[in-house]
Amino acid sequence: MFPKFDQLLSRRAFINSGTVGIGSAALTSQLLAENSVAQTTAGALKPHHAAKAKRVIFLCMAGGPSHLETLDYKPNLVKMDGKPMPESVTAGQPIAQLQGKELKIMGPQHGFTQHGQSGQWISDVFPNISKLADDIAIVNSMTTKQINHDPAHTFMNTGTQISGRPSMGSWINYGLGSESKDLPGFVVLTSVGGGQNQPIAARQWHSGFLPSRYQGVQFHSTGDPVLYVSNPNGVKRDGQRAVVDAVNSLNRLRNRDIRDPEIDTKITQYEMAFRMQASVPELVDLSDEPQEVLDMYGAKPGDGSFASNCLLARRLAERGVRFIHLYHRGWDHHGGVKANVEKTANLVDRGSWALVEDLKRRGMLKDTLVVWGGEFGRTPMAQGSGRDHHIKGFSLWMAGGGVKGGITHGATDDFGYNAVDNVVTVHDFHATMLHLLGIDHTRFTYQFQGLDQKLTGVEHAHVVKELLA
Numbered sequence: 205m206f207p208k209f210d211q212l213l214s215r216r217a218f219i220n221s222g223t224v225g226i227g228s229a230a231l232t233s234q235l236l237a238e239n240s241v242a243q244t245t246a247g248a249l250k251p252h253h254a255a256k257a258k259r260v261i262f263l264c265m266a267g268g269p270s271h272l273e274t275l276d277y278k279p280n281l282v283k284m285d286g287k288p289m290p291e292s293v294t295a296g297q298p299i300a301q302l303q304g305k306e307l308k309i310m311g312p313q314h315g316f317t318q319h320g321q322s323g324q325w326i327s328d329v330f331p332n333i334s335k336l337a338d339d340i341a342i343v344n345s346m347t348t349k350q351i352n353h354d355p356a357h358t359f360m361n362t363g364t365q366i367s368g369r370p371s372m373g374s375w376i377n378y379g380l381g382s383e384s385k386d387l388p389g390f391v392v393l394t395s396v397g398g399g400q401n402q403p404i405a406a407r408q409w410h411s412g413f414l415p416s417r418y419q420g421v422q423f424h425s426t427g428d429p430v431l432y433v434s435n436p437n438g439v440k441r442d443g444q445r446a447v448v449d450a451v452n453s454l455n456r457l458r459n460r461d462i463r464d465p466e467i468d469t470k471i472t473q474y475e476m477a478f479r480m481q482a483s484v485p486e487l488v489d490l491s492d493e494p495q496e497v498l499d500m501y502g503a504k505p506g507d508g509s510f511a512s513n514c515l516l517a518r519r520l521a522e523r524g525v526r527f528i529h530l531y532h533r534g535w536d537h538h539g540g541v542k543a544n545v546e547k548t549a550n551l552v553d554r555g556s557w558a559l560v561e562d563l564k565r566r567g568m569l570k571d572t573l574v575v576w577g578g579e580f581g582r583t584p585m586a587q588g589s590g591r592d593h594h595i596k597g598f599s600l601w602m603a604g605g606g607v608k609g610g611i612t613h614g615a616t617d618d619f620g621y622n623a624v625d626n627v628v629t630v631h632d633f634h635a636t637m638l639h640l641l642g643i644d645h646t647r648f649t650y651q652f653q654g655l656d657q658k659l660t661g662v663e664h665a666h667v668v669k670e671l672l673a
Contacts, residue, residue, distance in 0.1 A: 247381035255642030256606025256673070257573040258383070260376065261517050261528045263556055267353065267402045267535030268598075270582035270591050272620050273545040275599035276344045277316040277325035280618045281584060285311030289585050293621050300351050300593035301538070302585060309619070310586035313542035322610030329549035332557035333576075333601075338610040339560060339569075340576075340601040341671050345614025345623035348580050348595045348630050353402050353536070356579035356595070361408050363634055363659045370412035370650075371420065372634060373527035375659045378411075378418040378650070379643055383524030386483035388421040390527045391520055395425055395510040398534035398548025409529060413652040415465055420529060423516070425508035429488050487519055501558040511555035518562050521572055535578055539590040560603050573605030573640055584620045597623035600633075606640045608673040631665035639667045 272278055289307035315328045320337030333340075350356040355365060362369040370378070373390040382389030392409045409420030423429045459467040490498065490505045493515070498504075503512040510532045517528045532552050537544045556576055563569040577600025582591030597616035603609065614626035635645040638659065645665060649656035 248378050249380075249643075249648070251380075251642030252644040252647060253639075253642055255640065256571065257604070257640040258571040259521055259524075259526050259528070260373075260573045260575065260605070260637065260641070261521060261559065262373075262530065263514075263552070263559075263574065263576045264357075264529060264531045265535045265552065265576065265578040266357070266404060266531045266533045267399060267537070267578065268356075268580045268582060268593055269535040269548075269578045270537065270541060270545060271344065271597070271599035271616075272312050272582065272584060272591070273314050273329065273541065274327045274549070275325075275342050275601065276581075276597075276616060276620055277327075278312060278584070278616075278618065278620045281309060281620060282311045284309045284619075289619070293617075293619055294585075297596065298351050299583070302583065302587055302592045307585040309584055310541075310591065314545065320610060324610065324612055327549075329546050330553050332553045335557055336560055336603065339564070340603045340609055341607050342599060342601045342612045343577075343614055343628055343633075343668075343671070344597070344599045344612060344616060345625060345627050346577070346581075346598045346600055346630075346633070347623050347627055348598075351580065351593050351595050353579060353593075354405065356593075357404065357408050360579050360630055362412070363631060363661050367407060368410070368412055369657075370414045370418070370659070371409050372637070372659060373409055373420050373529055374411040374414050374418040375648070376527050376638075376641060378414050379648055380526060380641065382526050385524075387487070387520065387523055387525050389525060390418065390420040390529070391525050392420045392422045392529045392531070393425055393513040393516060394422070394531040394533060395508060395513055395551075396533045397510075397551050398532075399544045400536040400538070401533045402536050404531050404533060413657070414650060415468075417468075420527075423484075423488075425513060426506060429484055483523075487523065488516065490515065497562070500562065502554040509555075510552050511558070514555035514559040515562075518559060518566075518568075521563070521568060522566075537582070537590050538587050538592065541582070541590045544590075563604060569604035571605060573607065573637065574603045575637070576601045576603075594621075596621055602671065606673050607671055611670070613668065613670055626668075626670065628668055629665065631660045631663055632668055634660050635665040636668045636671060640672070 272281065287309050289309055294307060316325045317328055318324065319326050319334040322338050324337040324342060326334045326337060348356055348359055350359045350365060358367055359365055361371045377389040390409065394404060406422065411419035455467050501511045501515045503515045505512065510530065513530050517530055520528050534548045534551065560569060560574055563572050581594045581598025583594045585592065597620060614623060614628055616622060617624050638645045638648060645658060645660045649658050
């Protein structure tokens with residue numbers, strides 16, 4: 205009547221389970237650390253070609269920074285300031301909050317200056333990032349498909365408009381594994397300030413249908429970086445070790461019967477959590493950083509700032525973390541775009557520059573891909589004193605990891621509205637990032653629901669070769 209229950213209580217099953225479980229306990233305990241590290245660090249594939257980048261640091265300017273006040277110089281907009289936007293440009297185009305309203309052009313609210321030997325045009329709100337003109341590739345022809353914040357982040361992070369799919373950090377962590385045995389392969393940090401602080405949902409760094417051990421782990425910028433990273437009073441490390449060993453032994457016994465990959469994940473994550481109790485406090489203790497380095501970043505330990513997160517990003521990269529995602533939630537400027545862009549830029553300018561410069565000094569920039577950009581741009585039409593969401597053309601920059609520095613790729617039209625030259629889609633961006641990591645995006649798949657799923661989806665995507673050094 206209850207075959208599974210009878211089977212578990214049968215003499216043969218009891219002897220098999222009992223003797224194997226007891227007999228393997230000592231060996232399991234010995235090999236535990238080795239096996240869990242192997243599962244954590246081993247990738248699902250060998251690189252398809254020689255990689256230029258080993259890791260990615262994505263500096264996400266959450267909220268949609270205005271390309272017209274940051275990276276896309278449009279002198280013609282100065283002449284057209286206050287004039288009606290031609291209907292031929294906007295007819296039938298998706299607009300978020302200005303739909304059905306009178307559309308008037310707003311000229312750039314900040315000046316632009318050429319920098320470096322390359323003569324790249326960069327906004328005056330970035331006195332520090334401007335120093336990187338010859339190290340960065342500016343892309344002024346980005347496009348996306350989602351015009352509101354959360355779905356636009358979902359599309360940028362996962363390559364699809366469907367919630368619940370794996371994030372790019374999870375894809376990369378799954379494909380290449382982690383270089384660290386003591387830290388997660390995918391770490392997320394957040395900061396706020398300068399504008400409306402758009403919320404960022406944890407599903408933006410979820411692993412979706414990939415095994416859950418590849419999802420991002422959020423480190424808190426203030427207080428304990430990871431919840432429960434410290435043992436409660438009275439709990440010692442050897443006692444914690446005994447608990448982890450006991451729980452994982454039970455998990456292994458159970459998993460021998462049901463073969464659930466999520467139990468494998470629980471085993472490796474228990475081990476990772478135990479090792480993180482030692483590695484994380486050392487990671488966030490900046491007392492070993494020279495004052496000159498702290499000053500360069502503008503970092504103050506424990507302040508939760510973007511600058512401090514940039515310094516932590518460098519330390520995470522040094523320790524082998526594969527994908528590091530920093531969100532600064534302060535770029536949503538529907539009003540007061542002039543003052544607020546300057547304010548928000550001031551919060552991220554120094555840290556962004558210092559991160560690239562620091563990596564360069566340490567010889568790490570050559571194999572670290574740094575990306576700076578948001579989920580979309582802003583309209584050339586005014587929304588009062590601000591700008592609305594915009595998806596037809598926006599900007600980002602990339603540095604290191606095999607990227608050609610000192611170039612501007614692509615362009616928008618004279619209004620900064622439509623990307624018209626060398627258009628780059630989100631899928632193109634993902635394909636290029638994977639290529640720099642040694643991965644052919646057309647061959648990088650995971651079977652789910654009977655289909656070979658890809659980060660770059662089923663639509664055409666191409667590697668932007670002009671960006672490659």
